[in-house]
Amino acid sequence: ENILESEPIVYRRIVVPHSGGKEYCTDSGLVVPSISYSLHKKLLSVAEKHGLTVEKRLEMSGVCASQMALTLLGGPNRLNPKNIHQRPTVALLCGPHIKGAQGISCGRHLANHDVDVILFLPNFVKMLEPVTNELNLFCRTEGKQVSNVKDLPDCPVDLVIHCLDCQENAFLRDQPWYKAAVEWANQNRAPVLSIDPPVTDQEQGIHAKWSLQLALPLALGEQSGRIYLCDIGIPQKVFKEVGITYHSPFGCKFVIPLHSLQD
Amino acid sequence: ENILESEPIVYRRIVVPHSGGKEYCTDSGLVVPSISYSLHKKLLSVAEKHGLTVEKRLEMSGVCASQMALTLLGGPNRLNPKNIHQRPTVALLCGPHIKGAQGISCGRHLANHDVDVILFLPNFVKMLEPVTNELNLFCRTEGKQVSNVKDLPDCPVDLVIHCLDCQENAFLRDQPWYKAAVEWANQNRAPVLSIDPPVTDQEQGIHAKWSLQLALPLALGEQSGRIYLCDIGIPQKVFKEVGITYHSPFGCKFVIPLHSLQD
Numbered sequence: 197e198n199i200l201e202s203e204p205i206v207y208r209r210i211v212v213p214h215s216g217g218k219e220y221c222t223d224s225g226l227v228v229p230s231i232s233y234s235l236h237k238k239l240l241s242v243a244e245k246h247g248l249t250v251e252k253r254l255e256m257s258g259v260c261a262s263q264m265a266l267t268l269l270g271g272p273n274r275l276n277p278k279n280i281h282q283r284p285t286v287a288l289l290c291g292p293h294i295k296g297a298q299g300i301s302c303g304r305h306l307a308n309h310d311v312d313v314i315l316f317l318p319n320f321v322k323m324l325e326p327v328t329n330e331l332n333l334f335c336r337t338e339g340k341q342v343s344n345v346k347d348l349p350d351c352p353v354d355l356v357i358h359c360l361d362c363q364e365n366a367f368l369r370d371q372p373w374y375k376a377a378v379e380w381a382n383q384n385r386a387p388v389l390s391i392d393p394p395v396t397d398q399e400q401g402i403h404a405k406w407s408l409q410l411a412l413p414l415a416l417g418e419q420s421g422r423i424y425l426c427d428i429g430i431p432q433k434v435f436k437e438v439g440i441t442y443h444s445p446f447g448c449k450f451v452i453p454l455h456s457l458q459d
Numbered sequence: 460e461n462i463l464e465s466e467p468i469v470y471r472r473i474v475v476p477h478s479g480g481k482e483y484c485t486d487s488g489l490v491v492p493s494i495s496y497s498l499h500k501k502l503l504s505v506a507e508k509h510g511l512t513v514e515k516r517l518e519m520s521g522v523c524a525s526q527m528a529l530t531l532l533g534g535p536n537r538l539n540p541k542n543i544h545q546r547p548t549v550a551l552l553c554g555p556h557i558k559g560a561q562g563i564s565c566g567r568h569l570a571n572h573d574v575d576v577i578l579f580l581p582n583f584v585k586m587l588e589p590v591t592n593e594l595n596l597f598c599r600t601e602g603k604q605v606s607n608v609k610d611l612p613d614c615p616v617d618l619v620i621h622c623l624d625c626q627e628n629a630f631l632r633d634q635p636w637y638k639a640a641v642e643w644a645n646q647n648r649a650p651v652l653s654i655d656p657p658v659t660d661q662e663q664g665i666h667a668k669w670s671l672q673l674a675l676p677l678a679l680g681e682q683s684g685r686i687y688l689c690d691i692g693i694p695q696k697v698f699k700e701v702g703i704t705y706h707s708p709f710g711c712k713f714v715i716p717l718h719s720l721q722d
Contacts, residue, residue, distance in 0.1 A: 207540055224540050246599055247592045252518040255692070259522055259713065266711040275711040277470055277487050305692055308707055329510045336509055336694035429518070429568055431599035444571055448529040448538040450522065 209443035210412070217415035220423060220454035226445040228425065228454055230415040233363055233395055238438050239411060243430045250294065250326050253410075253428055258301025260426045261357075261391050261408055264451045265306060268389065268406070269354055275310055284354040285312040287386070289377050289402075291360045291368055292323050295392050299359030300330035302391060307337035314353075318373040319343040345376040352385045358402050363394035369401075378402055393420055412440070413454060423454040472706035473675070480678035483686060483717035489708040491688065491717055493678040496626055496658055501701050502674060506693045513557065513589050516673075516691055521564025521593075523689045524620075524654050524671055527714045528569060531652065531669070532617055538573055547617040548575040550647070552640050552665075554623045554631055555586050558655050562622030563593035565654060570600035577616075581636040582606040608639040612647075619644050619651045621665050626657035632664075641665050656683055675703070676717060686717040 208227045216230030231239075244250065266275065269284045288303040290296035300315065307313040315334060323331075335341065342348060360368070360377055368374050381388060381402045390404040395414050407420040410428050427450045435442035446452055471490045479493030494502075507513065529538065532547045551566045553559035563578060570576040578597060586594075598604065605611060623631070623640055631637050644651060644665045653667040658677050670683040673691050690713045698705035709715055 226540055247595045249514060251512060251514050255515040255518040256522055259519055259692070263713065269711075271711050277489055277710075304694060305690075308690065308692060308694060309709060309711060310707055332510045333692075333694060336696040338695055427568075427571065429522070429571060429596075431567060431571060431596060432601055433599040444573055446572060447540070448532075448534045448572060450526065 209441075210445065211441040212412075213439040216413070218413070219457040220413055221457055222445045222452055222454065224447070227457065228413060228445050230413045231440070233414060235438060235440075236412065236414060239430065239435065239440070242437050243434050246431075246434055248428075248430060248434075251329075254294075254297055254301045254326060254330060256428050257298045257392070257410055257426060258305050260428070260450045261298070261302040261389075262305035262309070264406075264408055264424060264426075265302065265355060265357065265389060266309060266311075268387075269311065280310070283310055283312045285314070285349065286355045286357060287348055287353045287381075287384070288313055288315045288357045289360050289381060290315060290317045291362055291365065291374070292318060292320050292327055293362040293365055294324065294326060295362045296359050297324070297326045297330045299357055299391055300327070300334050302357065303339055304330070304334045304337055307334070307339035313337070313339035314348060315339060315341045316345065316348055316377060317341065317343060318371075345373065345380045348380050349384075354386060356381050356384060356386045356388045356402075358388050358390045358393070358404060361390075361394050361396065361401070366396075369398070388421075390420060408451065423456070424451055425454050426451050472704075473708065474704040475675075476702040479676070481676070482720040483676055484720055485708045485715055485717065487710070490720065491676060491708050493676045494703070496677060498701065498703075499675065499677060502693065502698065502703070505700050506697050509694075509697055511691075511693060511697075514592075517557075517560055517564045517589060517593060519691050520561045520655070520673055520689060521568050523691070523713045524561070524565040524652075525568035525572070527669075527671055527687060527689075528565065528618060528620065528652060529572060529574075531650075532574065543573070546573055546575045548577070548612065549618045549620060550611055550616045550644075550649070551576055551578045551620045552623050552644060553578060553580045554625055554628065554637070555581060555583050555590055556625040556628055557587065557589060558625045559622050560587070560589045560593045561654055562620055563590070563597050565620065566602055567593070567597045567600055570597070570602035576600070576602035577611060578602060578604045579608065579611055579640060580604065580606060581634075608636065608643050611643050615648045617649060619647060619649045619665075621651050621653045621656070621667060624653075624657050624659065624664070629659075632661070651684075653683060671714065686719070687714055688717050689714050
């Protein structure tokens with residue numbers, strides 16, 4: 197009989213110095229290994245050294261995350277001139293750190309594209325400069341900013357974007373505003389997109405439907421939902437400098453879905 | 460008879476203080492007026508004042524221009540793992556100015572996406588910092604840099620990206636390297652994409668098939684080919700500050716085609 201069984205194409209074109217604990221593959225079968233948090237951090241810092249500054253990264257991740265969010269919100273079917281009376285609403289939950297700044301950048305691009313954005317950012321007297329910069333720009337959109345969870349919408353929004361967590365500020369999770377924001381997100385029935393979430397074994401946090409990771413994935417847990425990877429413009433030789441043999445898995449895209457190879 | 464003639468939907472949601480000389484519309488009929496070079500310059504400078512720095516703009520325009528170029532090169536049909544032996548080739552012609560830096564940023568993202576990029580940039584002892592920064596990052600890709608037109612390919616490439624011109628450095632057009640690059644582009648039979656070209660009545664330059672403009676269009680001439688507009692993340696209130704009533708014509712996209720309303 198002429199039955200040809202189609203094997204999944206597996207290409208290993210990314211080789212990492214030590215496994216991050218999980219392996220993924222792209223739609224076309226390219227293997228994308230995870231890396232540890234410390235290697236990820238080193239990758240970003242070497243990229244910065246070569247000129248891919250935090251500012252550049254915030255802009256790039258903001259654009260790509262907003263492109264993904266716009267697709268999740270319905271893309272051209274939802275966002276067209278005939279639909280202007282039915283603007284989608286996004287609640288953006290941000291902590292006072294670089295991950296939060298990434299979210300604010302995404303929020304600016306969404307607000308620029310006719311999305312009703314409500315940004316929750318707790319009140320701090322002094323914040324990191326990249327956070328303040330992104331906030332200044334966000335304030336020039338029609339988006340709304342609140343610092344109290346009570347001012348977030350009562351009814352379900354179309355999408356929650358979650359940028360509260362940060363590997364190095366885990367203590368923030370004990371603060372009242374953090375707990376209130378998590379509770380609000382869990383009560384609102386909207387699906388959640390996490391941007392660049394840290395690895396955590398925390399069970400009581402926000403359960404995401406999708407998580408967008410940057411450059412190379414970390415080994416995220418179940419509560420991160422479906423994994424997407426975002427190209428943030430790091431050149432091949434920068435990967436090499438931290439010991440990673442890298443060949444882009446992105447094809448012509450900047451955001452791609454990843455599938456767990458363990459499944 | 461039941462013949463309903465479908466009128467094009469025309470929405471005027473962008474109002475400029477004085478006409479730039481042309482009007483365009485989007486696929487869905489939104490009117491996009493052109494603005495003068497001086498108003499465009501003012502718009503970018505007010506955006507910079509609010510934190511949308513040159514660096515941010517370079518990253519954003521680079522990503523969006525590369526997304527457009529990847530589509531022009533054939534998108535997923537051309538750039539997939541099965542096609543790795545048939546990488547497209549792009550010749551990138553850049554001058555030593557911010558417009559050139561935008562091109563180099565685009566070139567980095569293309570090289571990161573498996574495109575064979577050959578960057579032509581004339582040799583200068585000292586260049587603007589944004590140009591040097593982008594060049595440093597480009598040098599970390601597999602892309603190639605040449606400073607002599609003789610080192611550009613003899614055979615037709617898949618796409619030429621043209622970033623030689625700059626409104627304020629018109630004198631560059633008299634330099635030998637400029638003339639040689641224009642001659643090379645006109646002899647190579649590849650289609651040309653111009654990024655952010657200036658308004659010029661120059662007839663002997665490079666004729667583009669497509670031109671990508673940023674934020675709002677200038678009134679470009681015939682030799683600019685088909686016009687595309689790129690969202691560079693400027694918030695609504697920044698437009699207002701320079702006297703422009705602005706409402707995004709982009710829908711869920713970041714690059715859209717524009718059609719001349721005079722046609």
